[in-house]
Amino acid sequence: MFNPLHRNDFYQKSERGRMLRAMTINDITYWGSFSFISVIFALFVIEYIEGGSATHVGLAMMIYSVISAGFSIPAGRFFDTHKGYLDEVWGLALSGFLTGLIYIAMSFASQLWHLYVAMGMLGILASINMSSWRILFYNNIRKREYGETIGIYQTLFSIGEGGAMALGGFFGETFGFDAVIFWGGIAIFVGGFLPLLIRSYFSKR
Secondary structure (H helix, E strand, C coil), X not given: CCCCCCCCHHHCCCHHHHHHHHHHHHHHXXXXXXXXXXXXXXXXXXXXXXXXXXXXXXXXXXXXXXXXXXXXXXXXXXXXXXXXXHHHHHHHHHHHHHHHHHXXXXXXXXXXXXXXXXXXXXXXXXXXXXXXXHHHHHCXXXXXXXXXXXXXXXXXXXHHHHHHHHHHHHHHHHHCHHHHHHHHHHHHHHHCXXXXXXXXXXXXX
């Protein structure tokens, strides 16, 4: 039964509360930075990649999406074969570290093949990130407050994503489109540490 005086775990000073907050911040840093970059991505390709055009932007995004889709089921099966949640914790952390490094490297790209290779690798890492994050987050919410917790997460995520989009446009116009790619990568890389800071919670599950 709903109790209006009950505080959701998300707000509690408990291990579960810290986990939910850290996982939310991790998702905002990863996908918020993706949105931060996406605002200027086409402009970056056209201005900084030799021979880059709208067609190549579309092809790059297609490569990202198709490879991400192709690796989603294998990634899920891999996590299913290992008991507990520590494999997902490491999957989430490593996907953050490697994605951040790839975006940083891509900020210096100048050739179309640089772009295509980077987007293919990002597609693989995105599938690992989404699978591991969803397993960790959704399986560790109390059933009695499942909907409310998702609502809190979605509210914070949407605000963070919207702010990142606005900041990406301003940042690109002020400092250059390559700077957006670079600093977006830095933010994703730093966010990769968050799952490791709360891995003790998952080791007990």
